Amino acid sequence: xxxxxxxxxxxxxxxxxxxxxxxxxxxxxxxxxxxxxxxxxxxxxxxxxxxxxxxxxxxxxxxxxxxxxxxxxxxxxxxxxxxxxxxxxxxxxxxxxxxxxxxxxxxxxxxxxxxxxxxxxxxxxxxxxxxxxxxxxxxxxxxxxxxxxxxxxxxxxxxxxxxxxxxxxxxxxxxxxxxxxxxxxxxxxxxxxxxxxxxxxxxxxxxxxxxxxxxxxxxxxxxxxxxxxxxxxxxxxxxxxxxxxxxxxxxxxxxxxxxxxxxxxxxxxxxxxxxxxxxxxxxxxxxxxxxxxxxxxxxxxxxxxxxxxxxxxxxxxxxxxxxxxxxxxxxxxxxxxxxxxxxxxxxxxxxxxxxxxxxxxxxxxxxxxxxxxxxxxxxxxxxxxxxxxxxxxxxxxxxxxxxxxxxxxxxxxxxxxxxxxxxxxxxxxxxxxx
Numbered sequence: 294x295x296x297x298x299x300x301x302x303x304x305x306x307x308x309x310x311x312x313x314x315x316x317x318x319x320x321x322x323x324x325x326x327x328x329x330x331x332x333x334x335x336x337x338x339x340x341x342x343x344x345x346x347x348x349x350x351x352x353x354x355x356x357x358x359x360x361x362x363x364x365x366x367x368x369x370x371x372x373x374x375x376x377x378x379x380x381x382x383x384x385x386x387x388x389x390x391x392x393x394x395x396x397x398x399x400x401x402x403x404x405x406x407x408x409x410x411x412x413x414x415x416x417x418x419x420x421x422x423x424x425x426x427x428x429x430x431x432x433x434x435x436x437x438x439x440x441x442x443x444x445x446x447x448x449x450x451x452x453x454x455x456x457x458x459x460x461x462x463x464x465x466x467x468x469x470x471x472x473x474x475x476x477x478x479x480x481x482x483x484x485x486x487x488x489x490x491x492x493x494x495x496x497x498x499x500x501x502x503x504x505x506x507x508x509x510x511x512x513x514x515x516x517x518x519x520x521x522x523x524x525x526x527x528x529x530x531x532x533x534x535x536x537x538x539x540x541x542x543x544x545x546x547x548x549x550x551x552x553x554x555x556x557x558x559x560x561x562x563x564x565x566x567x568x569x570x571x572x573x574x575x576x577x578x579x580x581x582x583x584x585x586x587x588x589x590x591x592x593x594x595x596x597x598x599x600x601x602x603x604x605x606x607x608x609x610x611x612x613x614x615x616x617x618x619x620x621x622x623x624x625x626x627x628x629x630x631x632x633x634x635x636x637x638x639x640x641x642x643x644x645x646x647x648x649x650x651x652x653x654x655x656x657x658x659x660x661x662x663x664x665x666x667x668x669x670x671x672x673x674x675x676x677x678x679x680x681x682x683x684x685x686x687x688x689x690x691x692x693x694x695x696x697x698x699x700x701x702x703x704x705x706x707x708x709x710x711x712x713x714x715x716x717x718x719x720x721x722x723x724x725x726x727x
Contacts, residue, residue, distance in 0.1 A: 294318070294475060297370035299363055299395045301328055303339055303449070303553065303619075304412055304442050305376030310344060311453040313351035315478040320358045322366040332359040340618035340645045343450040363395070364402040372471060373399055374440070375423070376412040385560035386568075387416050396426035399435075403427075406434045408471050412442055414498055414558060416565050420462070420491040436468035439491045441498030446552060447616025454479060459486045462494025499565075502558040503576055508543040509550045510582040516546035516723025517589075526723025527705060546722040548677055548703040549586035551613030551622035556583075587624045590675055590703050591631035593720040597699050598673060602636030607671040607695070609664055610678025610703075611643035611650045618645040620653060624703070625677045629658060642667040644680050665690060673699035679706060688715045 294317050298309040301323040309321040323329055328338050335349045351357035360366055367373055377391040392413055399409055409427055411420060424437045439462030444452045459476045463469045469488060480486055489497070516526040526546050534541030550556070559580050566573045598604055613623040620626065625641070632639050639658040641650065647660055661667035664682065668674060668691060676683055684706050692698045692715060700712065702721040712719035719725075 294471075295369055295371045296320070296374065296475075297322060297366040297372070298374045298376050298412075299323070299366070299398075300374075300376035300378070300391075300413070301325070301332060301338070301359065302376070302378060303341070303446070304444065305374070306332075306337070306339065306348070307341065307344060307444060307449045307453055308374060308376060308412060308442070310347040310351060310357060311450065311479075312475070313354075313357040314347055314454070316356065317475070318356055319351075320360060320366040320369065322360050322363040324361060324363070326361055329359045329361050341449050342447065342616055347450065363398055367399050367402040367407075368404040370403075370407060371405070372408045372410060372475065373403075374410045374412045375399075379413050379415055379557075379561075381557050381560050386564040387414070387419075387557070387561045389415065389419060389422065392419065393422060393426045396423040397429065400427040400430040403431060403433055403435060406436075406467070408436045408438055408468050410438045410440045410472075411495075412440055414441065414502075414554070414561075415439075415495060416499070416561055417492045417495045419495060420464075436463070436465045436471075437491065438463050438468045438472055439494035440472070441494060443498075443501065446619055447614060455482070456480070456484055458484055460494055460497055461486060461488050462491035463488055464491060499558050499562040502554050503562050503573075503579070505543050506550055506555040506559050506583070507575065507579045509547070509555075510579040510586070512544045512546050513549065513586045513589075513722070514582050517727075519723040520725060520727040523726045524723075529723075546705065547586075547679075548590050548624035548628070548722075549583045551624055552617075552619055553621050556580075556622040587627040588631065589722070590624070590628050590677065590701055591635075593701050594632075594673055594675060594699075595635070597701070597718055597720065600635075601632060604636075604672045605638045605640065605670055605696075606632055607661075607667040607674045608639055608641040609643075609667065609674065609676045609683050610680060611641055612646040612678055615678055615680045616645075618643075618649050620646055620649050623677075626653070628675065628677060629654065633657060640667045640669075640671065643678065644682060665694060668694040670696060672696050673701065675701045675703065676706060677703045679704040688712075688717070692716065 296319045298305045298321045301321045309319045313319040375395045379387040382388045519526040530544045611625045642661045642664045698717045705721045
């Protein structure tokens with residue numbers, strides 16, 4: 294089966310490489326010449342564990358190709374995936390101009406009966422707009438399909454190759470048959486392919502991400518309450534997570550959610566709900582709670598150091614989560630802006646996001662090539678991202694390098710009793726009385 298994926302960002306590149314891994318002939322097309330030139334040389338525009346290996350292997354085998362000629366790629370395809378960005382517009386709604394531009398291109402260049410798949414995260418009703426845009430110039434039958442992705446950054450390859458489920462919104466038996474064949478190699482262990490109508494598939498993506506965002510914000514607010522009443526959020530988390538009706542996932546408190554999905558999708562769903570007169574008050578509260586949570590680390594640090602003017606702060610972790618270089622909506626950005634506005638100097642380290650941080654922050658902060666180097670001359674350390682290399686550090690070395698043994702742990706990586714024994718002034722999330 295010949296597959297074209299239009300858009301070689303996070304979703305498109307992962308999808309293209311994984312489809313090629315199962316033997317399909319895949320062309321990834323993008324308008325960004327520099328990106329395509331890099332990919333042809335196995336230089337990836339994103340950091341995702343294992344993706345570089347898949348791209349290099351399948352490109353060498355001839356199953357994966359990269360091009361800027363979108364028209365030719367569409368003409369050669371049986372299935373075309375639209376995987377371009379849908380950034381939030383000024384009002385929070387998803388901006389569909391890139392999606393619809395691709396749909397127009399598909400209509401002009403398709404050369405056979407084609408399945409057109411929206412892989413981008415799009416609001417309910419987008420498939421109809423895609424259908425209309427393709428139909429303007431289409432000379433062959435086509436079938437629109439919604440195939441939302443559920444990839445976790447940092448674990449995207451496993452999520453794609455071994456999915457919990459595959460969600461497909463289809464409108465015809467032809468599309469159902471083609472998509473079932475395409476995804477058959479990924480569900481051999483019995484995981485389901487769930488077919489549904491297209492609007493339900495579009496809604497499922499937003500509902501799933503909004504539910505996960507809700508769990509995160511709920512636990513962050515419970516953590517704040519624990520601090521007020523003297524409870525330990527780690528024990529509370531274990532207690533409620535052991536309930537089979539709730540489960541343990543997405544219940545770890547932290548500095549707030551970020552990334553390319555949750556913030557954007559929550560905003561887009563809120564905007565959709567407002568537009569049809571069905572307000573989502575719970576989700577509105579989730580977004581507000583997350584915005585407040587991103588200020589917690591700065592407040593905890595100021596609570597220990599007092600006036601931050603002239604202070605030097607080491608920051609471990611810049612990406613919004615571990616195993617990615619994605620800094621979109623990262624809590625680290627909120628913390629750094631707070632520290633700079635208060636007159637502090639910041640020296641930061643991250644295993645993967647240093648290049649992205651330099652692009653975003655320039656010379657407004659300092660950068661350390663090694664995590665311990667960030668501590669030199671610092672009045673405190675703030676851990677923002679739960680990278681593995683931060684989980685079991687040399688605490689004696691940290692204490693000896695810092696000017697004062699002050700550590701704010703935004704991910705509850707360390708044991709408070711152990712930190713007290715080491716002589717740290719230690720703050721975490723939901724485990725000390727406020």
